[in-house]
Amino acid sequence: MAHITIDGREYDVDDTENLLAVALSKGFDLPYFCWHPELHSVGACRQCAVKSYRNDEDEKGMVVMACMTPCSDGGRFEIDDEEAAEMRAQVIEWLMTNHPHDCPVCEEGGECHLQDMTLMTGHTQRRYRGAKRTHTNQDLGPFINHEMNRCIACYRCVRYYRDYADGDDLRALGSHNNVYFGRERDGAFDNEFSGNLVEVCPTGVFTDKTLGAHYNRKWDMQNAPGICTHCSLGCNTSPGSRQGVLKRIQNRFHGEINHYFLCDRGRFGAGFVNRDDRPRQPLVRNADGVLEPRDMDAMRATMEEVLAATTGMIGVGSPRASLEDNYALRNLVGADFFTTGMSAHDQAASLAGKAALEAHAERIATLREVESCDAVLVLGEDVTQTAPRVALSLRQARRNRHLELAAQNKIPKWHARAVRDIGQYNNSPIFSATTQATRLDDIVIEPQRLRPDGIAELGFAIAHALDNTAPAVKQLDDDTQALVDSIAATLKGAKKPLIVAGTSLGDPAIVHAANNAMKALAAANAEARLFVTFAEANSLGLAMMDAPDIEQAFTAIENGTADTLVVMQNCLYERAPKARVDAVVKKAKNVIVMDHSLNRTVGEAATHVLPAGSFAEADGTLVNNEGRAQRFFQVFIPDAPMQEGWRWAADLADVAGRDPEWAGMDDIIDAIVADYPALAGIKDAAPSQSFRKFGMRFPRSPHRYAARTALYANVNVRERRPTVDADSPLSYSMEGYYGEGQPPSTLAFAWSPGWDSNQAAITRFQDEVGGHLKGGDPGTRLITPGTDTAFAPADVTRVDGWQAVPMYHIFGSESQSARAEAIAERMPEPVFRVNAEGAKTLGITPGNDLSLTIDGETHAFPLDVDPSLPDQTIAVPVGMHGVCGVRLPVGVEPK
Amino acid sequence: MEQTKVLTQRIRDDRAPVWIDDYINEGGYEALNKALSDYGPTEVGPLIKEAGLRGRGGAGFPTGVKWSFMPRFEDRPDERPKHVYLVVNADEMEPGTFKDRMIMEGDPHQLIEGMIIAAYAIGADMAYVFIRGEYVECQKNLQRAIDEAHAKGYLGDDILGSGFNLKIYLHMSAGRYICGEESALLSALEGRRAVPRHKPPFPAASGLFGQPTTVNNVETICNVPHIVKNGVEWYKSLGHNKDGGTKIFGASGHVAKPGLAEFGLGVKLGDVLEHFGGIRNGRKLKGLLPGGGSTPFLTPEHLDTPMDYDGVGAAGSRLGTATMIVFDDQTPIVGVLKNLEHFYAQESCGWCTPCRDGLPWVEKMLIGLEEGRGQPGDIELLDLHVKLLGPGKTFCAHAPGAMGPLEAGLKYYRDELSALIPDDATTLSLTQAANANPL
Amino acid sequence: MIELSQTEIEHIQHEMTLYEDPGAATIEALKIVQEHRGWVSDEAMEAAAKVVGVTPTQMEAVATFYNLIFRQPVGRHVIMLCDSISCYLVGYEQVRDHLKTTLGIDFGGTTEDGRFTLLPICCLGDCDRGPAMRVGEVYHDQLTPERVDAILAEYP
C-alpha cells in the first residue's frame, strides 16, 4: 500500500502499480498511447506526462511519465499542471506533424484513441509547416487493412503482436521519423490473434477489413452483448450491425475469460450471418428435390399435415445452439425423443470432460487463471486450432517466470521491457503431448508427439508418478519414465500447476488421464487448476441436458420407432459418415430442419426448412468450457418470417397441440430450470427480460446513433418506433440507461465521456483498469462438485497398425466460421500428412494423392510430409474439404 | 603547455600500433600481474573509486561507483548467472570525437589489459568491445592484440595461474549513433534494433542478455592499468584540480593544428586551444563545443574555464568527450546548429515521440531560417523544443543532448538567429506557408 | 529462394557461437552477406535469416535500422562522405557539391556505370583531418575538389 496525492486528492493505492494505471482506475482523464493494461509500460509515446514532487517541500517538481512512475508512498502528483499539460499537448502536435488528418475517410473515426487524446490534451493549432512523409501500405490478407500514413509510432502493435502474442511477422522497421510497422513483404499475418491489432492500434493503421467491406461508423451501429459461437471458450463479443447486416465483431471485455483479446476465428468468423444463400423463407422440398419457399400460412398448413401424419418424431439438438433452442426442441418432440445432436464419440468425450470438471469443481481454471499458472501440462489438445483463445493465455502463463525473475531484481511487473529482457531466456515450464506439431511448440519443453493412446498413457503415468495410488500403466521405457518423472516433479514443485485437456481427439481416456493427474496434484496443492476444452460453443451445456447422443435418433429412424427427424441448427453430416446419414435420411419420411445456414443437411436432406436466426438474431444461453452459463442477445431483428430457433420449435409445438405458451425468454428459462435443477444458474446469467434500471432499458446503440430516420428510408422515410424487445431488458435504440450501474451482462458496447475507443472506454466499467467489470464479470458457474472421487482406471484403446488422427485448423474446422468469406480465404489446402518413413512405406511421393477410406468414407488428398507425426499415423484435415462426420481417431488401412 | 602523457605515452607519432613485445617492454601487463597477485577480485573496484576516475564516455559517472553496483557471487557461487559481462563502448560516433580510435589503433594492448583488470574487478567472464562499424583498423589491431594476449596467457582460462577466466570478443556495429548509448548498445549486441532501455533497471542488474553487465568507455578502461600500477596518489596528482588523472583532448574545426593531446584534468580551456594553435587564418574564436556535438557552446568569455567535469559544468556546458569543435567569428551560427540538429534528427532511434518527431521539425526550422524563410514565432518554437526535449521528457539522453547546443545557441547568438527572419515575414496560414515556402 | 555460399554460412555460424544467444548474430549475418554480395537482397536476407534462426521480418527490422546495411543494390565502390559538424566547418559542402556534380548523382544514387554509390554518413571519427570520406573501407581525408578527383581515379 502507498499513500499518494493526485491533484490534491489523497489515495491509498497498490504500490506495485504505476501511476498511470492508478490514475485511470481512480477515474482521472490522463491521456496515453503506448501503455495498455495488458501490455503495460514502456515509456515510448511520452503522452502521459504529469508533474511529480519529491516531498512536501519540493515546489518545483519534475515532469515524469506516469506510466513509468511507481506509486511509492508519499508521492505527490499533479495531472492538472501547466507544464505537464503543455507537454501533453505538444506530444500530440508532434504526432500530428505527419498524420494525414484524414478522419473523414478513416474507418477509425469516431472510435479513435488518437482523436480522443487530441481532444483531451486540447491541442488545436498546428504550427508545423513541413511536408508530411508518406508510406506505402501492405496487403495484409483478408482480415486487416493497413494504412501506415496514420501511424503515430506508439509501438503498441509490435508490443502486442510480438511481445504478447509471440507473432514473428510484424516488426518495427526503419528508424528515426521513418519507422514503419509491417511485415517484410505483403501477406496475411501468420499469427492467429492478429485481429486484435485492430483494437490495439490507437488510430487507423490497422483496421478491420471485413468491416471495411460494408463500412459503418461506430455510432451508427446497433450492438448487443454477444458470446462467440466458434469454440467452447465463450469469449464475450460485441457484434455490431446496421440495417440487418452484421458489420463486425469487437471484443467485449470479460475479466475472467477473454479480457481484451479475441482470436481471429472469433473476430472474423461471423460473416456467415450475411450470406445470401441463407434460408430466409420456410422451404419445402418438392418432388424434383428442389426447396421451394412457402408463405407462413401455407407452411403452417403443411406442418399441420406433416405432424398429424407422423408416426413419431425424434429431435436432433445441437451443441452449437443455445440451451433455449435445444430445450424448445425437446419440448416439441418430448423428453424421451430428444437427442443432443452430438456424435457418440464426441458425447462420450464431453461427458468425460464434464465428469472431470465436476470432480474438480473448485479447481476449474478460467482463461485468466490460466495466465497465472506457473507450470502447465497440455494433454492431447492442439488448442490453437480447437480452442484458440487459450493458446494466447498459455503464452502469458509462460511469462510468470519472467515476472518472478523481475521481482527478484526489484523490477516492477509493469515495466514491460525490463521484464522481457530479464526473462527472455527463462520460461515457466509448459509441457505438451499432441499427435502432431502444434503452434505452441515454440514455448513447449520437449514437445511430445504421440498417438492418442500414448497421450493418455503419458497422462496416466504422470498421475501415477505424482501419486502412486493412481493406477499405473505398463512398463515405460527409460527415456519416457525420465520424462514422466521430470514433468511430475515440475508440476509438483509449481505454485499453481495447470492441466489442460480436451475432447478434440475424441478419446475419453485422455480426459480421464487429465482427471487423474489433477486429482494427484490437487491432493497436495489447492492452487492446482484444470482446464478442459470441448468441441463446440454449447457442448458442455448439451452434456448437462442429460439426453442420448445422435445415434439414438438414427436408430429410431432405422428401426422405425420414428419417421420424422426434427433438427435444430445442426448438420447430420457433421455427426456421422455420409453413407449412414444418407440411409437414415432416405428412410425418414420427414426431415424438418430449423437452421440459419445452408449446410448440407438443409441443402440435401431437409424436407422442410424453417429459417432460424443465427446468434446475431436471437437470444440464448450457452455453457462454456468452464461451465459458465452466459447469455447472448439479439443484435438485430431478422426480417420476418425468420425467427429464433426456439420460437419455431414453439410454433411447431403449437401446431402439434403442445403449445408451451412461452411469451419470451423468461418463460422458457423458467421451464428449463424447472426441468433441470442443475441448470438453475442460467437464470442469473443475465437479468430477466423485465429488469429495468430506474425504469429504463439498456441501449443497443450509442447516444450519437445517427440518421435514425434515414435508416429505413428505402422503406419509409418516417422515423419508425423502435421495436420493443420482448425477450430482454435491452432496447433497440439509443434510449435507456447506459453507464457503470448497468448489469455488465447487458453492456452492448463500450463508451464513456471522452473515451470512444473500445479498449479505453471500458476502463470506466472496470473495478480497476484491466481488472473485472463492476458488478461482476458476466455469467454463472454451473458445475457443482460431483460424487465420484476415485481415480479412473488407466485404460486406453490401442489401434494396431495405421491410425488416422484429426488435424484441426482454426480456419476451416469449425463449420459456421468456415462459411465466412474472410475465413474461407485462409482455409488450408486439403492434405493428408504422414512422417517421412510413412510416405516411404506408402510408396507415395509427397504431393501425389493418397486415397484413404476413413470410417467407411473415401477421400483422396495430396500427401504431405510432417516429420512430427508418430509412425503409422495419418493426420486428416477435419471439418473441411468434405471430411466431416467420420469418427477419428480410427484405424485405417491405407493402400 | 606540456602534455601529460599517460594514456598516450606509447602512441607513436605515425600511430603505428604497439604490439605485445614493445608493450611489455614499455611496462605493459605489469598492472595486470599486480592486480591478480596483490588484489582480491573485490579490491580493485574500491581502488578505482578512490582514484576518482570518472567515465570518459561523456556522462562522467564515477567508474568505481558504477562497478560497485555489480552483484557479487563470491559467497553464493550457486546463484552465479551463466555469464557476467564487461562491455567496452567503442562506438565513438559523437560528432567531433576521435579519441578512442587513436587508442585502439595505436595502443590496442592498453585497452586489452584494462579490460582484463576491469573484468577481474567486476567478476565478469565475458567481455565485448562494441566498435563502430567504420573502425576497421581498430578491429584488426584489437583482434591481433587479443590473439597475442591469449598466446601469452593473459586471456582465456586461468589467467596467469590466478584461476580467473576471461574471453574477449569484438562486435562491429552496423552503424547508428544511438548504439553509443549504453543500454541501446546492449540491444545492438543482442542483435536487435538499438533502442535504449529505461533505467532502472541498470545494466548491473539486467544488462546484456538480461545478465549483470558493466559498460565503460574505451578511454575509461585505459585508465585502469595506470591506476593499478602507479597508485591512487600518483593518479590524483595528475590533475590540476580535484578530478584526478589525465584526459585526452581533441580539437577540430577552425583550429590551426587540429588533433589530439593529453593533459591533466582541469587544464584551462585557453591553454588547450593554444596547444592546438589557436584559431586558424588569424581569425577570432566565435564559440566551441567543448566535448562533442551534444555539449552546449562555450564562448571567448569562457577561456579561463578549467577543463574538468565541474569546471565545464559551471560554465554551463559539459566536459563530454573533451574533443572540442571550434568555429571562428565568420561562421554563421545557424549553419552550425542546422548541421548538428540534422545529425540528431537522423540518428534518433525513433522510439519516443519528442525526439522522433520534434528533432526533424527543429532541423526544418533551422533550414528555414538559414534560407530566409523564417517566420515570426520560430525562435519561440525553438525555445519550446529546448524546454520540451529536455531531460526526463524524452526516453533517453539523445534528444536532451541535441538540445544542448541549441539552447546555448539561442542564448548566446539569439540576435543573430532572430535577424534571419525577414523583416516583412508574417505568420502565414498553413496552406499559404506550404505553398510559399514549405519547410 | 537462394542459398548462401558455404563460406558465408560458416562465417555466420562462427559468429553465432560468440554470443549467449545465437540470434544475436543477426547483425553480423547481414554484414557478412553484404560483404560477399555488396548489398542485402530480399532473398539473401531470407537465406541469412534461416541460418541464424530468426524470421525474415525480424531480420528486416534490424537491417532497416542500421546505416551500414544496404537493402538496395550499390555501386562497386560506396563513397560515404562525412556530413557532421567538424567536416562541415572545414569544407564539407564544397566537397559534397563537387562529388555530386562529378558523379552526376545525388546522395543515395549510383552512377550509371555502377561504379560509385554516394552516401552521407555521420562523423567518421576523422575530425582533425576533415573533410573526410570513406570509399569502401578506406579513409580519405583533408579533401579538396582536386584531391577528390585524384582519389576517384584510384577506383576503377
Ligand SMILES: Cc1cc2nc3c(=O)[nH]c(=O)nc-3n(C[C@H](O)[C@H](O)[C@H](O)COP(=O)(O)O)c2cc1C
Ligand atoms: C546518445 C548517446 C550516445 C552516446 N555515445 C557514446 C559513445 O559513442 N561512446 C561512449 O563511450 N559513450 C557514449 N555515450 C555514453 C554512454 O551511454 C555511457 O554513459 C558510457 O559508455 C559509459 O561509459 P563511461 O562510464 O566509461 O563513460 C552515449 C550516450 C548517449 C546518450
Ligand code: SF4
Ligand atoms: S530520445 Fe527517444 S527517440 Fe531519441 S534516441 Fe532516445 S529513445 Fe530514441
Ligand code: FES
Ligand atoms: S566531423 Fe567529420 S570526421 Fe568528425
